[in-house]
Amino acid sequence: MRASEITRCRSRVTVVAARGQLLHAMISDFQGQRRVVIEAVSPQIDGGRYAVKRVIGEDLTVEADIFADGHDLLAARLLYRKKHDTTWREAPMELVNNDRWRGTIAFGDTGEHLYAIEAWVDHYLTWRRDLLKKNQAGQDVRVDLLTGLQLTREVVERAAANDRARLLEWIATWDKDGAITQADRVARALDATLLSLLERYPDRRLSSRSPEFRVAVDPLRARTGAWYELFPRSAKADGKQHGTFRDVIEQLPRIAKMGFDVLYFPPIHPIGEAYRKGRNNNSEAQTGEPGSPWAIGAKEGGHKSVHPALGTLDDFRALVIAAKSRQIEIALDIAFQCSPDHPYVREHPEWFKKRADGSIQYAENPPKKYQDIYPFDFETSAWESLWNELKSVFEFWIQENVFIFRVDNPHTKAFPFWEWVIGEIKAKHPEAIFLAEAFTRPKPMYNLAKLGFTQSYNYFPWRNTSAELREFMTELTRTPVREFYRPNLWPNTPDILPQYLQFGGRPAFIARLVLASTLGATYGIYGPAYELCANAPRAAGEEEYLESEKYELKAWKIGGDDSLEPLVTRLNAIRRDNPALHRNEELRFHGIDNEQIILYSKRTNDRSNLILVAVNLDPHHRQSGQTALDLEELGIKDSDTYQVHNLLTGMRYLWRGARNFIDLDTETVAAVFRIKRSIRTERDFDYFG
Numbered sequence: 001m002r003a004s005e006i007t008r009c010r011s012r013v014t015v016v017a018a019r020g021q022l023l024h025a026m027i028s029d030f031q032g033q034r035r036v037v038i039e040a041v042s043p044q045i046d047g048g049r050y051a052v053k054r055v056i057g058e059d060l061t062v063e064a065d066i067f068a069d070g071h072d073l074l075a076a077r078l079l080y081r082k083k084h085d086t087t088w089r090e091a092p093m094e095l096v097n098n099d100r101w102r103g104t105i106a107f108g109d110t111g112e113h114l115y116a117i118e119a120w121v122d123h124y125l126t127w128r129r130d131l132l133k134k135n136q137a138g139q140d141v142r143v144d145l146l147t148g149l150q151l152t153r154e155v156v157e158r159a160a161a162n163d164r165a166r167l168l169e170w171i172a173t174w175d176k177d178g179a180i181t182q183a184d185r186v187a188r189a190l191d192a193t194l195l196s197l198l199e200r201y202p203d204r205r206l207s208s209r210s211p212e213f214r215v216a217v218d219p220l221r222a223r224t225g226a227w228y229e230l231f232p233r234s235a236k237a238d239g240k241q242h243g244t245f246r247d248v249i250e251q252l253p254r255i256a257k258m259g260f261d262v263l264y265f266p267p268i269h270p271i272g273e274a275y276r277k278g279r280n281n282n283s284e285a286q287t288g289e290p291g292s293p294w295a296i297g298a299k300e301g302g303h304k305s306v307h308p309a310l311g312t313l314d315d316f317r318a319l320v321i322a323a324k325s326r327q328i329e330i331a332l333d334i335a336f337q338c339s340p341d342h343p344y345v346r347e348h349p350e351w352f353k354k355r356a357d358g359s360i361q362y363a364e365n366p367p368k369k370y371q372d373i374y375p376f377d378f379e380t381s382a383w384e385s386l387w388n389e390l391k392s393v394f395e396f397w398i399q400e401n402v403f404i405f406r407v408d409n410p411h412t413k414a415f416p417f418w419e420w421v422i423g424e425i426k427a428k429h430p431e432a433i434f435l436a437e438a439f440t441r442p443k444p445m446y447n448l449a450k451l452g453f454t455q456s457y458n459y460f461p462w463r464n465t466s467a468e469l470r471e472f473m474t475e476l477t478r479t480p481v482r483e484f485y486r487p488n489l490w491p492n493t494p495d496i497l498p499q500y501l502q503f504g505g506r507p508a509f510i511a512r513l514v515l516a517s518t519l520g521a522t523y524g525i526y527g528p529a530y531e532l533c534a535n536a537p538r539a540a541g542e543e544e545y546l547e548s549e550k551y552e553l554k555a556w557k558i559g560g561d562d563s564l565e566p567l568v569t570r571l572n573a574i575r576r577d578n579p580a581l582h583r584n585e586e587l588r589f590h591g592i593d594n595e596q597i598i599l600y601s602k603r604t605n606d607r608s609n610l611i612l613v614a615v616n617l618d619p620h621h622r623q624s625g626q627t628a629l630d631l632e633e634l635g636i637k638d639s640d641t642y643q644v645h646n647l648l649t650g651m652r653y654l655w656r657g658a659r660n661f662i663d664l665d666t667e668t669v670a671a672v673f674r675i676k677r678s679i680r681t682e683r684d685f686d687y688f689g
Helices: 003-028 123-136 142-158 161-174 182-189 192-198 245-258 313-325 343-347 383-399 415-428 442-451 466-478 499-519 527-531 565-577
Strands: 037-042 052-055 060-067 074-082 089-092 094-097 100-105 111-121 213-218 225-229 262-265 329-334 363-365 368-370 404-408 433-437 522-526 597-603 610-616 623-628 641-646 652-656 661-664 670-676
Touching (some): 037 111, 060 074, 060 111, 089 100, 100 111, 111 415, 142 182, 161 182, 161 192, 245 565, 313 329, 329 383, 383 415, 499 522, 499 670, 597 623
Parallel strands (some): 225 262, 225 522, 262 329, 404 433
Antiparallel strands (some): 060 100, 094 100, 610 670, 623 661, 641 670
């Protein structure tokens, strides 16, 4: 026999032996008797590889296909626990239709949780169903009653002491030969009280169990909030003196009055001198020019230091405390890159990539060169020390009571690093929030969300038409993407001045503000620049601001008659007062016979709060149209009269049916309606609410 043939024979023997061992294992563990199949579990991300996301108190509705051979009835439970707990909690699952089952749970604390499904053949329910059918058909059910008695006795063995006593008493009254008629026996067997008692103690010895799936439970701020971006160094009114943390404290009353929940700062660290960028991103800075905050690191320190001109660490602590007293959380920019002057460059040259001439590789996006920034080399052989040091940056600022981080360009750093570092941080601080500034392709952007980023920037700044906005937001709210990806909608950033804002003027700024704040449960604006409708580009066709605040101090004349501050304040108040705007899942688009107007609604699950928004997307012309509302979605009948209250203007109207008229000029631009249903008499009309 040839060697190859011997090998094949041995392989066959090994396979047969393996099959025998598997069969033995199945028999010894009752595997061969487990009849229930559990499949198509949702929601779950990549077979449970990544966590679905929820916030405290938010429902997680789980569905699965659950079935078995034959016609026996099944029972199922939804199991859930915190990751490191040993005891599972349970919630009921109900048959929806055609073998699809559903159950709902919610989580009371943050952190990683697990869920699974357990299902089994319920012999008692099956017996009860068949007894009812046979009895209704007039058949002899004496043997069936004995079977039921036997099943009930088995439950006694599993029951708690108090329930065991009740069951034994019930059996005693049922088991008296001749004492009661067969009709009475059947009635007792089908008794609803007995059913509820027996359902507490099902026989789950042969139950089937699904794999375990992960759930990341975040604080409420992960789902909803309004962000305001501010450069602390421009906090001085004159734009000539360098602003300080103390100057920012003086601005907190205004920011709080506008209704913002999160105050976000670009990097607050020392800025390098080498290759410092000048005004308008000039490659050479003039004397006194402050440089880009993203060129992190100088002789004064690096990522764990504050720029001396901003103040001291004690000043920063005072700012954090002052912000919290006004229900504002501070968010910091984490940019993992260094200026040539950063202490890391001198102390850990192994963390940076070398060019052929031995010099350190600076950041490039050819033909653009960023000589003032050195990126970290995530392929370095010293990656473990690099990872641990970068983790310590987050830990340092968490010790300073900062728990929200906007991460700069995470898609240019290694994916395994993000999964590790976010996991490490959230294991100790599950309240931490990570916003990914990931303006990149969909796959990398979504992957970062799967790896642990709480929220993400996205393509909203470039989605302008009704069709574009519908397609974009539908993908984020009506597909499985919604289970792990939370969009944070920003109409502008210091890096992005979209063409729509450049050419649309004030009406465009109003439109995008209303869209961002009502389409998204979380949104943000690059503060004073947006309030004042700053829209001058550095050059035609560019999205870079002329005289960008990234490279110079600015003197923002906030609070003037031309400011959008009153509108921002009103919109944030509307968001606060209407829970329909606190989530994205119930976003629905409605028809209108004018593509220059976009029409959409949001609602709470019980429809107690209904918001309908109309926005004129044409910043140059008045637009009007007839609506084609989805009344079923709104819980309104064709014949209903209902009130729509424009929360921006205070005006109230009575509408009827799906077709109603909307007219939006370039001054008001948008309408945010709150709907009151079922107006039957004048008394139902809400004049003030």
